[in-house]
Amino acid sequence: MIAFENAAYNYGGGELLSEVSLRLAPGSFHFLTGPSGAGKTTFLKMAYAELLPTAGHVTIFDREVKGLSRDNVSVIRQRIGVVHQDVQFLDHLPLAANVALPLTVSGRKNDPRDLQDLLDWVGLGHLSDALPASLSGGERQRAALARSIIMGPDVILADEPTGNVDWEMSLRLLHLLLELNRMGKTIVVATHDMNLIRQAKGQIAARVLRISRRRIQLAGADL
Ligand SMILES: Nc1ncnc2c1ncn2[C@@H]1O[C@H](COP(=O)(O)OP(=O)(O)OP(=O)(O)O)[C@@H](O)[C@H]1O
Numbered sequence: 179m180i181a182f183e184n185a186a187y188n189y190g191g192g193e194l195l196s197e198v199s200l201r202l203a204p205g206s207f208h209f210l211t212g213p214s215g216a217g218k219t220t221f222l223k224m225a226y227a228e229l230l231p232t233a234g235h236v237t238i239f240d241r242e243v244k245g246l247s248r249d250n251v252s253v254i255r256q257r258i259g260v261v262h263q264d265v266q267f268l269d270h271l272p273l274a275a276n277v278a279l280p281l282t283v284s285g286r287k288n289d290p291r292d293l294q295d296l297l298d299w300v301g302l303g304h305l306s307d308a309l310p311a312s313l314s315g316g317e318r319q320r321a322a323l324a325r326s327i328i329m330g331p332d333v334i335l336a337d338e339p340t341g342n343v344d345w346e347m348s349l350r351l352l353h354l355l356l357e358l359n360r361m362g363k364t365i366v367v368a369t370h371d372m373n374l375i376r377q378a379k380g381q382i383a384a385r386v387l388r389i390s391r392r393r394i395q396l397a398g399a400d401l
Pocket residue numbers: 189194212213214215216217218219220221
């Protein structure tokens with residue numbers, strides 16, 4: 179689905195990530211971990227062609243990202259749902275409209291029943307008319323997840339999706355991500371939360387990628 183081959187990224191002050199070679203196979207579930215500032219967000223941005231590798235290659239859905247036209251990048255992006263670390267909503271729009279925004283922006287039809295089903299699935303069906311300012315942290319994170327999957331992506335990249343929520347809500351979010359994976363979605367979750375990783379590994383064959391000294395390696399069973 180997404181492949182890195184000797185890929186590197188350099189913001190200008192030396193390589194932050196070097197010699198990254200890995201494959202995110204269809205239907206796989208990966209956690210990405212590593213210290214703050216190690217490059218987790220940078221890696222995810224490379225995986226959805228927001229950043230192009232400064233060396234090596236990144237291939238998304240069999241297309242080398244370097245040299246892709248803007249239109250081709252948008253086509254690729256429609257197949258990748260991203261849950262950003264800092265969830266942003268349009269404050270004047272109710273929750274349902276915020277979640278449906280990717281559909282609206284891309285001019286796709288928005289079936290209100292599908293939208294309601296999606297909101298129900300993340301447990302926010304009763305809040306469809308609520309304004310973002312009134313939502314709790316966990317509600318915002320679930321809304322962000324709903325928005326990331328509204329276009330029916332094949333891949334979901336989630337950057338600290340449980341960053342600001344309590345353990346119970348983390349488990350709820352994890353459960354949603356595991357369910358998406360069971361539906362066949364390829365998932366990458368960047369997280370600091372080792373308990374979350376342990377919890378997931380008890381339920382599925384998740385792999386753990388660890389960033390250490392600019393390299394990304396598959397972590398062993400010592401978690
Ligand atoms: N646009 C940019 N220009 C220059 N440096 C940047 C830019 N974006 C990120 N960096 C730097 O790259 C490093 C890695 O950032 P990144 O956000 O990828 O790390 P992270 O592992 O996701 O961190 P955290 O866990 O704190 O979110 C940091 O030192 C950051 O300051």
